[in-house]
Amino acid sequence: MRLFPPLKIQGRDIFIQIRHMCLMKLKGGLLVIDGKLLMIPGPTMVPERALQEGSKQVLFHRSTEFGKLFAEVNEGLQYVFQTQNPVLTFPAVGTGGLEATVANLFSPGDTILSVTTGVFGERFATIAKNFGLNVYKLDFPWGQAIEPDMIKKQLEQHSEIKAVFVTHNETSTGVVNDLVAIGKILRQFNVLYVVDAVSSLGGIDLQTDVWDIDVVITASQKALMSPPGLTFISVGPRAWEAVEKAKLPKYYWDFINARKYLEKKLPQNPYTPAVTLIASLNEALKMMREEGMDVIFNRHQRLAHAVRKGVEGMGLNLFAASNCYSNTVTAITVPEGIDGDAVRKIMSEQYNVVVAGGQASLKGKIIRMGHMGYVNEDNVLTALQALAAALQDVGYKGHVEDGLTKAKEILG
């Protein structure tokens, strides 16, 4: 009858000892690439330390042990969000964080201004429309950044606007928007400042409190170098006032309930949290605190600069305008006569480097290289080498070596 006799091991046996011996080697950081090097704009590769923490046995979510872990996570989140606001954690990916924000801040018929520069700005606007909000859209050409003065005009014309949605870093076009300049405009009006920072937070400076941003949304699987499945939302005092009045339906996304559980002596979640993902995240956040935000932002800036100069050195054009290059993802225009999808296929299959293509109207027209989270000089050079080799393989005649030389000079 014992058809299911798992070998039960209490405490530390040889297997666990070996695993822990291995882990001791990892304290300085180790990236294990089982197969291919992921250079996509998320999910990003997760350091071994974080993967291993997430592979420990599941904790009871109402235990002291989990409470202590979650308290550490919340401190770490406030550190990377640069905020004293509560940062709420939901078991969901970033799109869930956007939906949660809409459901918690508004009532049916409320009006918002959605400023879009690409796919993810569009998605945020669609969610708002689906939930019955009146949505003014201010669309900028893809590849361009937001012009803050245009927002001012909209706000002057439409006093009913309650909130402005902005994408900090538009993952689909490799564009970063100037949150400080936008904030200066918004603070002249009585509107909530809501920022989708899914592909920026932790890689590009975002000072939630200093810049006085009401709501900032991000997720685990990009610059926070953790596995996907968690979304985080920082909610400031003005936003909490809106939350108290909001009438859109919700239960799972309920901010007030989430805050109530967060404020317990040891923080908890209203329902079962994704405990293993939270354990991974905690380790990733520790690593970020060890490195320090300024060093992290400089690293992203430097790697992004090398990618851009490398790509341009190969004779390729960058898709984004030169005043708004993202430091977490670079969109590369595929040259006339070259098949972008063929380049990506060769990069992946021949050279084991995975990059992303364009989305929506940019399908086939751009290649997007992610360089955020747990990424270093070697990774960037490997990715550029793979790009150069694949371009040559498809018959591209530019001097790809010049780009590699340029990138190496920068990374020196």
Added chain:
Amino acid sequence: MRLFPPLKIQGRDIFIQIRHMCLMKLKGGLLVIDGKLLMIPGPTMVPERALQEGSKQVLFHRSTEFGKLFAEVNEGLQYVFQTQNPVLTFPAVGTGGLEATVANLFSPGDTILSVTTGVFGERFATIAKNFGLNVYKLDFPWGQAIEPDMIKKQLEQHSEIKAVFVTHNETSTGVVNDLVAIGKILRQFNVLYVVDAVSSLGGIDLQTDVWDIDVVITASQKALMSPPGLTFISVGPRAWEAVEKAKLPKYYWDFINARKYLEKKLPQNPYTPAVTLIASLNEALKMMREEGMDVIFNRHQRLAHAVRKGVEGMGLNLFAASNCYSNTVTAITVPEGIDGDAVRKIMSEQYNVVVAGGQASLKGKIIRMGHMGYVNEDNVLTALQALAAALQDVGYKGHVEDGLTKAKEILG
């Protein structure tokens, strides 16, 4: 400037080799208990094979490799759901699955009947109310099962009812409801049959297709012996018709969009899925297919029987009525004069076995022992021994040894 020099390792180094050597030992199933034995009604302990699969490097969610993995997962889900219907996967926990169901099946003002036998039935009803549905409630006393004839009366009186919500296994009271008997009633009316099977599916027989259930909701962290963070929803043909007409707001939970991505040549998700959790789940589902559903259900039945006889043998009473004992969780009434929370504290701190207390009005009045998912005879005996010892420690005078003897006889 290289302040962040992670050691990058391509392919298989010594660390990986050791990890894989370890893994080879795990094929038959291994439970590593780092700290305490979790005998709570979720999250449950995850076999090492599944934890290790989830600790592999993150995959690109639009890659062939992930598509193949997700195809396997979808087959495995249909196997455990006993259905040919598509089973949708969302990055969320079970409460999200309940919310998704409400948002996708209904329009504001629709009427449902929520049949409740405890905390989780109440939660499902609250979600429906929050979303603006008219909710008739049919409440049964906690510890009792649903009487199907009472549902019939409600349906006869209220022809506007579009769906009936039933909790298969009420985690808060240790009660299982008779889905076959309920289904026979429901099929006499034009209503959707919606079942919350979060704490039963995979541990207690639930034949989605044979029993003609329109929507079945479960989650990863209970009998499916995977880490928390995924919810699954089987949607049948009648339910899809309702989905097409439903007007409640959603984007993240959109069933139609989820199905569209599921039906690609290699299945995908509309947005980033929780790839590491899906990898863990895939391994757990493989283990379940290796064991076979009938064997799994028999194992749960046998272990639950041993727990019940053990507890009764100690002179304690079961909280649930004798016609509706759950095979995944047992609620034990705390005897007069005994402090249930003190018993649980001693079990955890002195004997390293974690059980749960009562929720809501049952707080302090019951102890709930989970025995679902990756659980075996040793675990159950260990838990009963811990219970017996803790009871003695707080001065309980019953013959706890008799209970242990009884349980050992059954498991013999």
